[in-house]
Amino acid sequence: MIQRLTARAQKRAFTLPQLFTSAVAASTLLLALAASAQAQTPTNTTGLRTEQVTAGLSNPWGMAFLPGGRMIVTERPGRMRVVEPDGKLSAPLTGLPPVTAAGQGGLLDVITDREFASNRTIYFCFNEPGTGDASNIWGTALARAQLSADNRGLENVRVIWRMAKKTSARHHFGCRIVEAADGTLYMGTGDRGAQDRSQDMSDTAGKMIRVNKDGSIPKDNPFLARTGVPGEIFSAGHRNIQGAAINPADGKLWAHEHGPQGGDELNLVEAGKNYGWPTITYGRQYVTGLRIGEGTEKAGMEQPVKMWGPTSIAPSGLAFLTSDRYGAQWKGSAFVGALRERAVMRIQLNGNKIVSEEVILKDANERIRDVRQGPDGLLYVLADDADNGRVLRILPR
Structure with missing residues (x-):
């Protein structure tokens, strides 16, 4: 529990009332306690090699893998491309529905159907424009489509789920998609910048949703x-789910989310449970450093399996490694991309408990947006950049 009592060390000078000074002093004490209680200290693994698959993305x-060594990649401004085995980028695919690129929103996650080889079906989520009036600007949507035989466009595109309450907010869209063993689809959403929406059970913001492949409800x-x-x-x-994956060892759903400063979380997500935001959190207000909500725990609300602090890593992307390409020690580990940390976190699990954590790929100094295991058993990451985003392959040592 003490592991989560943490807040970001303040790097700015503030002229604020004594209340803030006291809050920072208290936070500093909590940080010291948390540091002493850490059973596993993240280590920085250097010397890993990466190989560029492609560059020039925005x-x-x-990303999702296709037969024949190809992959499909989304670009947030609203483009989807096929990457050839030699790294050549296709022209933007035709047939996408209207996508609004605003703030953190745009064209976001993509996965292939488990039976893609026979049905060529993909699923993707995006910021869907609404009617344009102040109460219905845009919101997260989930669509399915077939990739054309020539890999140049999408066919039979249909939105199978959409957020009913759209707003003009430009952040916290969520949007990671997972296909479960039973064929249902999970997708995480964000609170859309209005934190109380996460506890409003009449609203789909700040939730994990689950639908069938045709959009019907299981x-x-x-x-x-x-x-x-x-x-x-x-x-x-x-708050804002941007990483989700099924652990193939036991079929359980894991997800991580962006917290406020010092409040990023990794959760084991189970049916019907409440993960607390914003009622409970170990994160703090960005400017004042003051507490958010009612505290750090409350009956009926779940504690995270892992919380990153005192500095947020800004997690994005999550994958479980099933191959032995990197040796026995890495097999079964979870890998989390980190935008702010500009690295990948390797998390070793024993059931539902974290055994150890290490920082890898720190030397690459890239904002890691997504992590996936490829058909070759190697890990691939997306380096997020507006002008020269890249796909990188992590090579064994």
Whole structure:
């Protein structure tokens, strides 16, 4: 528990009331306690090699692997491209629905259907424009489509889920997609910059949603019978989910989310549970450093398995390694991309508990937006840059 009692060390000089000074002093004490309680201290692993697969992308956000050594990559400004085995980028695919690139929103995650080889189906999420009036500007949507046989465009595009309450907010869109073993789709959403939406059970913001591939609601969803609650909600109390994956060792769903300063979380996400935001959090207000919500725990709300602090790493992308390409020690580990930390975090698990954590790829000095395991058993990452975003392959030592 003490592991989570943390806040970001202040790097600015403030002229604020004594209340703020006291809060910072208290936070400093908590940081010292948290540091002494850490059973596993992250280590910085240097010397890993990366190999560039392709470059010249604009804010790449999600990637998925295709047969024949190809991959499909999204660019947040609203483009989707196919990367050839030699790294050549295709022209932007045709057939995408209208996408609004605003703030953190745009064209975001993409995955291929488990049966892509036979059905050529993909799923992607994006910032969908609304009617344009002040109460219905844009919001997160999930679509399915088929990639054309010539890999040049999308066909039979259909939005299968959309956020009903759209706003003009420019951040916290969430948007990571996972296909479960039973064929259902999970997608994390963000609170859209209005933190109280995460606890509003009539609203799909700040939730993990679960739908069938046609957009219908699975009959075993936890809130299906509750009046006034959208049936697609699987879990609540999330701030901004940008990493999600099924652990193939046990089939459990994991997700991480951006917290406020010092409050990034890794959670084991289970049906019907509430993960607390903004009622409980170990993060702090960005400017004042003051506490958010009611405290750090409350009955009926879940604690994270892992919290990053005192400095946020800004996690994005999550993958479990099933191959032995990097040796036995890495097999089964979770890998988390980090935008602010400009690295990848390797997390070794024993069941639902963290055994150790290390920082890898720090030398590359790249904002890591996504992490995936390729068909070759190697790890691939997206380096987020507006002018020269790249796909990198991590090579074994």
